[in-house]
Amino acid sequence: MLPKACDATNISTRLSGQRRRGGELEEATKTEVYGTSEEVVYKAFTAKALVLGLIMGFVWVISQIIMGVIGGYMWTGEAAAAMMVVTYAVFSLLGGKARPEEYGVVYGITETACCAALGYQFAFPSTVYIFIAPQFRKYAEFLPSYMAPASKSVLKAAAKGGPVTWGEWAVPLAFYMILGLVLFMLSVFTILPFRRQVIEVERMPFPVATAAAAVVRITAAKEHPERAKWLWLGLLIGLVWGLLLPDSLLTAMGVKWEGLSTERDFTGRLQKVLPGSALMFPEATPDLVCWFYLIPLEVQITTFIASIFFYVILASIQVKAGWLSYTPDQTYTDYLIESATHGIGYWHLGDGLYLAIGVVPIFIAYRYLKDTLSRIARPQPDEKETEPMPYRYMWLGMAALFLIALGIFVKIGLPAPLTIIMLLMQMGYFHAYMRSIGMGDWMIPHGYQMRAFYDWIFFRTGVYNPNSKIGFITGWGNTIVTEAAAAGGVASMETFRFAFLTGMRPRDMFIAQVIGALFMFTIGLVLVVTLMHKFGGALATMRFMSSYMGEVGERSMRRSFLDWRASSFFGGFLLGAAIIVLRVFAPGFPLSVYGILFGLLIPRYGLLYLVTAIAKYLTLRYGGTKTYESIGVPFAAGLATGGILMVIFTAITVTVRDVGIAEIAGIASTKLLGGIFLVISLVPAIVVTIRAFTRK
Numbered sequence: 179m180l181p182k183a184c185d186a187t188n189i190s191t192r193l194s195g196q197r198r199r200g201g202e203l204e205e206a207t208k209t210e211v212y213g214t215s216e217e218v219v220y221k222a223f224t225a226k227a228l229v230l231g232l233i234m235g236f237v238w239v240i241s242q243i244i245m246g247v248i249g250g251y252m253w254t255g256e257a258a259a260a261m262m263v264v265t266y267a268v269f270s271l272l273g274g275k276a277r278p279e280e281y282g283v284v285y286g287i288t289e290t291a292c293c294a295a296l297g298y299q300f301a302f303p304s305t306v307y308i309f310i311a312p313q314f315r316k317y318a319e320f321l322p323s324y325m326a327p328a329s330k331s332v333l334k335a336a337a338k339g340g341p342v343t344w345g346e347w348a349v350p351l352a353f354y355m356i357l358g359l360v361l362f363m364l365s366v367f368t369i370l371p372f373r374r375q376v377i378e379v380e381r382m383p384f385p386v387a388t389a390a391a392a393v394v395r396i397t398a399a400k401e402h403p404e405r406a407k408w409l410w411l412g413l414l415i416g417l418v419w420g421l422l423l424p425d426s427l428l429t430a431m432g433v434k435w436e437g438l439s440t441e442r443d444f445t446g447r448l449q450k451v452l453p454g455s456a457l458m459f460p461e462a463t464p465d466l467v468c469w470f471y472l473i474p475l476e477v478q479i480t481t482f483i484a485s486i487f488f489y490v491i492l493a494s495i496q497v498k499a500g501w502l503s504y505t506p507d508q509t510y511t512d513y514l515i516e517s518a519t520h521g522i523g524y525w526h527l528g529d530g531l532y533l534a535i536g537v538v539p540i541f542i543a544y545r546y547l548k549d550t551l552s553r554i555a556r557p558q559p560d561e562k563e564t565e566p567m568p569y570r571y572m573w574l575g576m577a578a579l580f581l582i583a584l585g586i587f588v589k590i591g592l593p594a595p596l597t598i599i600m601l602l603m604q605m606g607y608f609h610a611y612m613r614s615i616g617m618g619d620w621m622i623p624h625g626y627q628m629r630a631f632y633d634w635i636f637f638r639t640g641v642y643n644p645n646s647k648i649g650f651i652t653g654w655g656n657t658i659v660t661e662a663a664a665a666g667g668v669a670s671m672e673t674f675r676f677a678f679l680t681g682m683r684p685r686d687m688f689i690a691q692v693i694g695a696l697f698m699f700t701i702g703l704v705l706v707v708t709l710m711h712k713f714g715g716a717l718a719t720m721r722f723m724s725s726y727m728g729e730v731g732e733r734s735m736r737r738s739f740l741d742w743r744a745s746s747f748f749g750g751f752l753l754g755a756a757i758i759v760l761r762v763f764a765p766g767f768p769l770s771v772y773g774i775l776f777g778l779l780i781p782r783y784g785l786l787y788l789v790t791a792i793a794k795y796l797t798l799r800y801g802g803t804k805t806y807e808s809i810g811v812p813f814a815a816g817l818a819t820g821g822i823l824m825v826i827f828t829a830i831t832v833t834v835r836d837v838g839i840a841e842i843a844g845i846a847s848t849k850l851l852g853g854i855f856l857v858i859s860l861v862p863a864i865v866v867t868i869r870a871f872t873r874k
Contacts, residue, residue: 195723206859220279220350222686226272231690234261235287235697242295243696243705244837247720253617254296254665255672256465259390260335260822263413266397277448278680281394286673286690287697293669294362296660297704300353301407301720303336303715305658310337310716314728320647320656322348337723339714347707358662360582366691367440367576368605369612371569376671377548379676382616384675385472389815391679405812407870414462414863416820421856423463427824430831431852445510448490454497454504455490456513459785465820466783468814470790475798477617478791480770483657484777485784488524489517496521514781523746528778529627530750533603534766535771536610538758566674566688577844580605581656583659596636600652603628604659608667610638615668616675617772622779623660625730627747630739635735645735650821651736654727666695688703719837750778827855 238257265284269276308314309326310333318326327333327346376382382798395401396409421427424437440462448455459464470478493513496502501521505512518525540547553561553569561568567575580601587597607628611621632652637644670691677687706722713720733739757771777784797810831851839847 188380195330198327205864206792208540212727220683221277221282222279222682224277224691226269226276227283230265230268231287231693232697233281234265234284235291235694236289236701239291239295239697240705241829243290243299243424243702243709244318244720245298245743245833246295247709247722252283254293255289255386255390255615256822257292257820257826258285259386259393260675260819261285261288261822262393263397263462263819263845266393267530269398272735276398278394278398278678281398282673282680282682282687283690284676285390285676287694289673289701290371290669290691290694291697292374292694295702296501296665296693298358298362298698298722299702300446301658301661301727302358302399302703303706304724304727304762305354305654305726306333306336306350307716307723308728309333310723311725311728314732317650317728320591320650320731324353326350336710337716339717340711340713340756342708348597351707355699355703357586357658357694360579360586361659361662362695362699364576364579364583364601364605365608365663366670366695367572368608369667369671370552370566370576370688371572372540372546372609373566373671373674373684374564375543376612377547377674379543382613382671383473384616384672385469385619386615386818387672387675388472388811389468389818390816391676392811393819394680402656402808405808407867408809409812409816410863410870411707412816412818413820414816414860414867416822417824417859418554418818418820419817419819420824423461425828427828427831427852427855430828430835431848432846445513449506452490452494452495453506454502454517456493456510456517456781457469457486457490457785458510458782460782462786462789465818467788468818470787471794471814472811473618474546474770474790474792475504476768477770477773477776478794480768480773480785481776482773482784482788483769484774485781485787488777489514489781489784492522493517493555495509519740523741523743524778525624525740526627526742527747527750527753529776530621530747530752531754531771531775531778532610532750533606533612534751534754534758534769535613536608537777538755539613542762544756562624562685564684566684568818568874571799587651587655590651590655590791591795592655593642593648594667596632596642596648596652597655599635599658600628600632600659603631604663608663611664612667612671614772614775615672616771620776620780621664621668622777623664625657625660626733627742628656628660629730629734630742630748632656633734633737633739635745646735649735650731653731656734657727657730669694713837734869748855773847820859823859827852827859831855 238261241257262281265281266276269280288731298595304325305321309318309323327336327343327350329343329346331340332343335343393409396406399766422438424439426435426437428435429437440459442459444457445455448457493502496517497504502516503520504516504805551573554573557568557570566572567705583601584594584597587600588594591706592600607623611623614620614622629652633644636642636652637649642648670688672685673691674684676682677684687842709715709720710722715721754771755773757767757769757774761767776787794806794810797806801809831848834851836849841847842850
């Protein structure tokens, strides 16, 4: 039985279901994990699991870097979830029965490697670009010389293409490897002490991990075999759906196909009655439908209500009141940005509420926090088996990484007080990102508002001069932390959710996470440098080097923050805190703070949330929990997996085309690859689905 997810802010009801024994928090009921029908020997790091995990990690580091920079295809947990079907196929070919924890090794390495590469693969070369680009050369003197090769010829070769001089890159590469790994692991250790609270007490759903675990449970563990047919049917429909979307594999193959789009813009029709409103139905993809369907109903419904209230009703009221400017015949995006950044400023309000989501639950669960801190001096015997590591080392690791990061930024030239505030605020958002992924698979960092917050404390008050080295490094430093670390805690907790559902030990999953991170921050960065010199880091094919790292530093000096206002930011924080506290004392309060967050920051998806909410409501209303768990979850997991696999196939085909490989064996590369992908995906999916439904 799948654990029932609750809104993570409803913490008091979970804490009341616990009892204290021997100085540790113990749940009054056993942790709900999937049971197995037979006794099996637990062993995660088998030879085949480790080899396949390392291969997957290596492949996905390469894929993330190459497909990300060429086609804009970036992957997080979705890629790891899709790889569970690939892993099942590989393990089946190797023969023998694979354990769920072996799949966990592959999942942990793959997701962590993908998340580690998410932004840092661009941030590091774009920092080097500051030393090259004429418009930023005056700022290069603000940064230490060891952040780029000293030789101008090597810098030119990195930007335009040319031979790699590894001796010149040795020190800069070592610096970026250490910086990236320290910041990423700081994010992981910031989240680590709260694993049990989030995963085992609050039971946050983490829809991607839930879908991946469902695939493994049904295929590898052979549990509830009657559910397999719905998984395979979902997979088949997801593949076909993904194939029929705009810009799909058919388009990449050169087929004249515009695709079936669900995107509809209702903004123009609303302007006569509700001027300034913004409303549209987004492109519905198989994976989005799955993630939305698997989260709590109250989050889905609140997201829909909030998006309509803020961007349709309240936006129009603000226009009529003169708080927002209005120009007829504008687009959805124009009206959305006007509402988001002016008037009340929904993005500013949402960013404050976002921080509350990260910080307030920590203090509401004060008993848990107190218990874990007490274990620094009085560790419990069970910690080595039930946790990734003893709590003592979690807290000490967090402190050590914080001090190392502080030392690095101070050495670069950022004052210690500003660095401390920056790191603490980022750590608060690490928790917020983790929770928003857990309750909706959204991570929405707004770096400008963090820079605005530092400006409000240090520059507007005259403590430091913004038009200086400190001003520039503040913008650069905040961005490098976000790019290197924002997804670290997210990847960690999402993979722990997978481990929880499949019975994998947290310690083993943590080891897999470390392997994935090491892959990216060593092999990955070497690959980035190699590709820059091969294709030219500032040229179109492999455009690793861009101006954005220099621009964020420049914008901090100019104090350009999209009209950020402290009143909206702190108002959002208080609103979020109030809702979280209200749900503690009134658990039946119907609105979800996560739904309000999503309605403020990603209103485009409000109508799609309404559709999935109706689907989930009907499932539960007429089929009950049993139907939801036996049909709904497996079908959604298959749907997402099929859709993601089709996007991966498209990304590979587009990448091969764009790097200049026109033909393979005399056949157009796009048609050959596309044809192979269609055969190896659709044919097995059709066969296994038919067998599943006809098997007696």
